[in-house]
Amino acid sequence: MTTGLVLIAAVLVLGGVIATVGDRLGTRVGKARLTLFNLRPRRTATLITILTGVIISASTFSLLFAVSDQLRTGVFELENIQDDLKETREELKEAQSEKERIETRLKNARRQQNTAQRQLEQINRSLQQAVEQQVQTQAQLKSTQQRLNESQTKFQQAQQLLSTVSQQAATLQAEIEQLQTDRQELIRQRDAVREQIAQRDQEIAQRDQAIASRETKLKDLESQIAFLAQQKDTLEREYEDLRRGNVTLFRNQTLAWGVVRVDVPSAAPKAVDQLLQRANQLVAQIIQPGTTKVDNQVIRITNAQVEQLANQIASGEDYVVRVISAGNYVVGEPCVLAGEACIDVIATAVPNQVVFQQGEVIATTTVNPTAMNSQVVAERIFLLIAAAQFRSRQAGILDDTVRIADNRRETVMSFIEQVQQSTLPLEIQVVAAEDAYTAGAQLELIAVRDGQVLFSTS
Structure with missing residues (x-):
């Protein structure tokens, strides 16, 4: 193998060198415009290139024949080798015939002769399978044929060979058993690794779920913080308005609302008008305290808005209709006193429609009464209530229709006291006590430990 690689490398290097020399020689001949045999310079350069290629081929074959005896033998003596092989096979046939005649005279060595025959057949198969060992096998066959009469010696040699083969077979069997044992151990290790990977994947999935849950809670808290900041700004502005004047009607304040279902489309304007009248009466009483009878209109809304609202509720479904204030107004608003609808x-x-299903968790938090003081526990629960109210408003439920427990502060404070008395960490949840609709929601506070509800506000 090494000789062949060296030979190939040498041929490649020699070919590159000669090709380079030929190219440069042809280039110089072309530049010098030399001529051979009265040929033109271009023809002379072409002839030089052809001669260079011939030299490359000749040098390559010379190098191959000089270095490789097998190549010379294969090229020049192939027919002789084939004739020798044919003669050898004929001699082999004659040897087999001679062996059969000897078998008839060697009754006492039948067993030895059969063993020699098996050895001979094995040698024949080896001759057919291994061309590289052909010369050695033929020598062994001739030696076997010459020593056939010495059957006892051949028998002993066959026994030795059989013993060697038996030892090799035993060794191979032991190696196979060891490999099988190793394979079983590797399979066991592979299964154990797969179980560990599956367990790790499950743990990672659980952690991913926990992270996703915490990210969701974080987003909810961020939304709640943003909403509370907005509310803070609104309250600050309203506080400023209060300092500047006696504000009695606030922006986004609900003036009138109701659940309306119109079976006949023509009745929709009347339903809207009734809500507007209720809102008008309430506004008049707020702006002018002590007013009992309202004869003039003080609220202002465009006809287009009224028509759009009437068309919307004329579908025959249940709608929650609200009339809210568009701005802040003070007691004794001048335009109202002047009789204007301003x-x-x-x-x-x-x-x-249903916003939350019964038992659905609206908001949740965790408290550890043993590690928190009572004030922190109470603040966290109040923040949880604010978050639940915020989420309810975000989902479309009216602000003043969300009730916590029985809508009594005493009930919430009693629940907080129970939480503060606990000696274990608790999960506090706000859940829908019943199906919550846009028109209103009944929420309850529950304390959960390991999935079990310990106590609640209900």
């Missing part, structure tokens, strides 16, 4: 209002209608 209190801008907005009327909205949303389908009265």
Whole structure:
């Protein structure tokens, strides 16, 4: 193998060198415009290139024949080798015939002769399978044929060979058993690794779920913080308005609302008008305290908004209709006293549909009464209530229709005291006590430990 690689490398290097020399020689001949045999310079350069290629081929064959005896033998003596092989096979046939005649005279050595025959057949198969060992096998066959009469010696040699083969077979069997044992151990290790990987994947999935849950809670808290900041800004502005004047009607304050279902489309304008009248009466009483009878209109809304609202609720479904204030107004608003309809209002209608299913968790938090003081526990629960109210408003439920427990502060404070008395960490949840609709929601506070509800506000 090494000789062949060296030979190939030498041929490649020699070919590259001669090709380079030929190229440069042809280039110089072309540049010098030399001529041979009265040929033109270009023809002379072409002839030089052809001669260079011939030299490359000749040098390559010379190198191959000089270095490789097998190649010379294969090229020049192939027919002789084939004739020798044919003669050898004929001699082999004659030897087999001679062997058969000897078998008839060697009754006492039948067993030895059969063993020699098996050895001979094995040698024949080896001759057919291994061309590289052909010369050695033929020598062994001739030696076997010459020593056939010495059957006892051949028998002993066959026994030795059989013993060697038996030892090799035993060794191979032991190696096979060892490999099988190793394979079983590797399979066991592979199964153990797969179980560990599956367990790790499950743990990673659980951690991913926990991270996703915490990210969701974080987003909810961020939304709640943003909403509370907005509320803070609103309250600050309203506080400023209070300092500057006696504000009695606030922006986005609900003036009138109701669940409306119109079976006949023609009745929709009347339903809207009734809500507007209720809102008008309430506004008049707020702006002018002590007013009992309202004869003039003080609220202002465009006809287009009224028509749009009437068309919306004329579908025959349940709608929650609200009339809310569009701005802040003070007691004794000058325009109202002047008899003008100047209190801008907005009327909205949303389908009265299920927002939360019964038992659905609206908001949740965790407390550890043993590691927190009572004030922190109470603040966290109040923040949880604010978050639940915020989420309810975000889902479309009216602000003043979300009730916590029985809507009594005493009930919530009793629940907080129970939480503060606990000696174990608890998960506090706000859940829907019943199906919550757009028109209102009944929420309950529950304390959960390991999935079990310990106590609640219900």
